[in-house]
Amino acid sequence: MQLSSKKKGSLAIISIILPMLTIGLAITFGYISNSSTSAPAKVNLKDFKVLQVGQGNKIYNEVLARIKTLGVSQVKSLDIQSYASEEASDVSVSQSPGLVVFDGEWLSKRTDDANVHKFLKTASGKAAKLIAVGGSTSKLLEALDKAKVNELGREDDGTLRNPAYFNPSVVGFCYKETKTPTGSVFQYPSIFISNTDNTDTMVQSLISWLGD
Numbered sequence: 001m002q003l004s005s006k007k008k009g010s011l012a013i014i015s016i017i018l019p020m021l022t023i024g025l026a027i028t029f030g031y032i033s034n035s036s037t038s039a040p041a042k043v044n045l046k047d048f049k050v051l052q053v054g055q056g057n058k059i060y061n062e063v064l065a066r067i068k069t070l071g072v073s074q075v076k077s078l079d080i081q082s083y084a085s086e087e088a089s090d091v092s093v094s095q096s097p098g099l100v101v102f103d104g105e106w107l108s109k110r111t112d113d114a115n116v117h118k119f120l121k122t123a124s125g126k127a128a129k130l131i132a133v134g135g136s137t138s139k140l141l142e143a144l145d146k147a148k149v150n151e152l153g154r155e156d157d158g159t160l161r162n163p164a165y166f167n168p169s170v171v172g173f174c175y176k177e178t179k180t181p182t183g184s185v186f187q188y189p190s191i192f193i194s195n196t197d198n199t200d201t202m203v204q205s206l207i208s209w210l211g212d
Contacts, residue, residue, distance in 0.1 A: 046071045047098070048210075051078040054103025059134035059169055062199045063206075064101060070203070080115050099210070100128050104135030104167070111139050117147035124149050124175060129210060131172035131192065138164040140171050141191070149173075150189045168195035170202055172209060 050072055052064060068075060078100070100123055110116045120143060123130060132140035141162050144150045150173060153161040164171040172192030179185055192209045194202050 046073060048072050048074070049098050050075045051100045052076070052103075053078050053080060053100060054106025056103050057105050057134035059199075060101070060103045063133050063170070063203060066199050066203045070207075080110075080113070080119055098129060100130045102130070102132040102140060104132040104137040104139065104171075106135075107132050107143060108136035108139040111143040111146060116143060120144055120147045120149050124173070127175060129172060129174040131170055131206070133170050136167050137169070137171040138162050138167050140164070140173060144173055163191060164193055166195075168193050169197065170194040170206065172206070176212065 050064075050067065052075060054060070056064075064075070107116070120130065124144075130140065130144075141150070141152060141164055142160065145152045145160065155161065170192070172190075174190055175187045176190045177185055177187055190209070190212070192206065194205045196202050196205070
């Protein structure tokens with residue numbers, strides 16, 4: 001059976017749009033198959049300040065080590081308790097760090113901690129990128145919900161709609177800015193998810209998110 005020229009045209013448009021949608025979702029949620037770790041031109045990792053929080057797990061240690069090899073020269077450990085009591089100004093978020101890396105296991109035990117909530121509010125307000133690596137990474141979004149930084153949706157029974165419920169390798173959050181056609185600037189929440197076991201791919205997708 002032969003298709004009319006109109007139907008052929010419609011199928012051609014769909015064949016173009018579907019791959020574009022697939023690529024867009026891959027970048028948004030961090031699922032990128034390219035194993036190259038070269039950073040996009042608009043991201044200069046040497047300018048990033050990185051704060052690491054927690055004791056560390058295997059994936060967490062591997063990601064931090066890979067980030068360091070890509071040019072990040074400013075990496076400091078942060079004690080949330082010291083930050084909360086304003087005793088550690090040298091690692092305070094007043095310095096506007098580019099990236100805060102939480103050990104997912106460490107964070108999962110402190111989602112109700114008022115000091116953690118205070119830090120999340122301050123860091124997100126200064127446009128820091130927040131990520132949890134390894135372990136119960138979904139707890140980052142739960143902690144942000146409890147801190148009233150980014151409230152999650154809920155089912156009728158009160159159950160949280162956590163997009164990272166399956167604890168992927170890395171979960172990230174930040175507020176990003178965009179402009180409307182009229183020139184107005186507004187912020188919107190951006191969630192990053194990567195569930196690959198490959199450290200290079202994981203870091204590449206993270207870099208792409210940082211540069212968006």
